[in-house]
Structures are given as C-alpha cells and as structure tokens.
Amino acid sequence: MTEDRIHIEPGKLPRHVAIIMDGNGRWARQRGQMRTFGHAAGAETAKKIVEEARRIGIRYLTLYTFSTENWNRPPEEVEAIMQLLSKKLDKEKDNLIENKIRLTVVGDLAGLSRELQRKFKDLFEQTGRNYEMTLALALNYGGRNEVVHAVNRILTEKVNFVTGCEITEKEFEKYLYSAHLPDVDLLIRTGGELRISNFLLWKAAYAELYFTPTFWPDFDEHCFHKALADYQKRERRYGKTGEQIENEKS
Numbered sequence: 001m002t003e004d005r006i007h008i009e010p011g012k013l014p015r016h017v018a019i020i021m022d023g024n025g026r027w028a029r030q031r032g033q034m035r036t037f038g039h040a041a042g043a044e045t046a047k048k049i050v051e052e053a054r055r056i057g058i059r060y061l062t063l064y065t066f067s068t069e070n071w072n073r074p075p076e077e078v079e080a081i082m083q084l085l086s087k088k089l090d091k092e093k094d095n096l097i098e099n100k101i102r103l104t105v106v107g108d109l110a111g112l113s114r115e116l117q118r119k120f121k122d123l124f125e126q127t128g129r130n131y132e133m134t135l136a137l138a139l140n141y142g143g144r145n146e147v148v149h150a151v152n153r154i155l156t157e158k159v160n161f162v163t164g165c166e167i168t169e170k171e172f173e174k175y176l177y178s179a180h181l182p183d184v185d186l187l188i189r190t191g192g193e194l195r196i197s198n199f200l201l202w203k204a205a206y207a208e209l210y211f212t213p214t215f216w217p218d219f220d221e222h223c224f225h226k227a228l229a230d231y232q233k234r235e236r237r238y239g240k241t242g243e244q245i246e247n248e249k250s
C-alpha cells in the first residue's frame with residue numbers, strides 16, 4: 001500500500017466511465033519512437049485500466065478506441081491500429097470470459113475489415129451473458145454519426161409513421177449505437193486536450209468531465225483513482241439548485 005493511496009467511496013462509484021485515451025503519439029515521439037509504439041503502449045494501459053475498473057466495481061466502461069475522424073490518419077498508422085486491435089482481441093478473449101466481462105462495440109462495425117467483424121461477432125457470442133462489467137469499445141465511432149444513424153434507422157423502421165407523430169427522448173435513445181449503455185457519469189480525457197472530439201455526444205450530455213495532461217500510456221491505476229476521487233467530490237445538480245440537492249439528501 002502506497003502512502004498517497006487515494007480513498008474511493010465504494011457506494012459513490014460512477015456507473016458508467018468513458019475514456020478518451022489520447023496522447024499515444026506524443027508519448028512515443030517524446031521517446032524518439034514511431035507513433036505506433038505509443039499505440040502498443042496505450043493498449044497495455046487499456047488492459048490495466050479495464051482490470052482496475054473491474055476490480056473496483058465499475059459497471060460500464062467505454063473506451064474511445066478509433067473515431068470516424070481517425071480514418072484521416074496516414075494509412076500505415078490506421079493499419080497498425082487495426083492490426084493491434086485484432087491481436088489484442090485474440091489475446092484478451094480468455095481474460096474477458098474468465099473475468100465475466102461483456103464486450104460490446106459502439107460505432108459502425110460494418111466499416112471494419114471482415115476479419116475484425118468476425119472476431120467481434122465471436123466475442124459478442126462468447127461474452128454476451130457476462131454480467132460483472134460491460135466493456136464498450138467506441139470503434140469507428142463518431143457522435144454525430146451516431147445521431148444521424150439513429151435518425152436513419154427510425155426513418156427506415158417507421159415508414160408508416162403517421163405524419164405529425166412525435167418521438168420522445170426515451171424512444172430515440174433506443175436507436176443509438178450506445179443504446180445498451182446508461183448515461184455517462186464520468187468522462188476522462190488524457191493527453192491534455194480540452195475537447196470532446198465527437199465522443200458520446202448524447203450519452204455524455206450530463207457527464208462530469210475530467211481532463212489530465214498525462215499521456216494515455218502513462219495513465220495508471222493511481223491516475224484512475226485520482227479521477228474517481230475527483231468525481232466523488234462533485235455535486236451533480238441536473239439543473240436544480242444546490243439547496244434542493246442538499247434537501248433531497250436529508
């Protein structure tokens with residue numbers, strides 16, 4: 001046990017933590033290495049944080065793995081990320097099953113290679129009944145794309161919709177890639193940028209935001225605990241006044 005161990009209230013954990021894992025490239029460049037070296041290190045961090053989240057009792061963890069905008073990177077880098085992902089899916093399969101972690105994807109799977117799609121299909125089948133934690137990979141994901149995709153699904157499925165009929169927020173949410181996830185409670189971004197980069201626009205509407213300059217490969221359990229402890233100090237008011245929240249507690 002280290003001296004600066006951070007206390008986390010087990011009863012006040014965020015149900016859904018979402019992470020923008022940023023800074024792999026800069027981390028590698030600082031070391032005079034190729035950006036892909038940073039992605040490999042970042043994948044190790046992802047494994048560590050998944051394990052820690054599972055250990056602590058976080059129920060939903062979403063990791064921003066590849067955005068719709070990331071296709072604009074040099075093809076060699078895109079290819080390296082996809083290969084790394086494919087390798088990690090094989091490597092971590094047994095761990096996911098053993099630790100009762102359900103793996104899901106938010107984003108357009110159809111835009112990935114056949115091989116990756118096949119691997120995911122197999123993993124969904126193998127882990128679908130797991131219940132300890134849901135690990136969602138945001139892959140080929142863009143928040144605007146998610147909303148437009150939902151609208152298009154509604155238009156297709158509800159061709160017979162009577163004109164003038166209105167859709168509720170609850171009904172709309174069912175058409176999102178992230179329909180199986182609750183609202184994001186805590187959104188962490190590593191790497192120092194102060195932006196959302198098209199991540200979970202709908203589900204993170206009321207998320208608590210936590211930014212750290214630490215590059216993702218350097219983000220460890222201690223950094224994660226710090227983010228969780230910070231979250232636990234926040235007062236979530238959802239539009240109400242602080243007094244109202246205090247009264248509700250008593």
Ligand code: IPE
Nearest residue numbers: 021022023024025026027065
């Ligand atoms: C995040 O790290 C990983 C992906 C976007 C796939 P970056 O690769 O964006 O790292 P920086 O921001 O260039 O340092």
Ligand code: IPE
Nearest residue numbers: 020021022064065066067197
């Ligand atoms: C966001 O990181 C996407 C992922 C972490 C997968 P980026 O590095 O792509 O974000 P921007 O483009 O700098 O905002």
Ligand code: MG
Nearest residue numbers: 022023024191
């Ligand atoms: Mg980046």
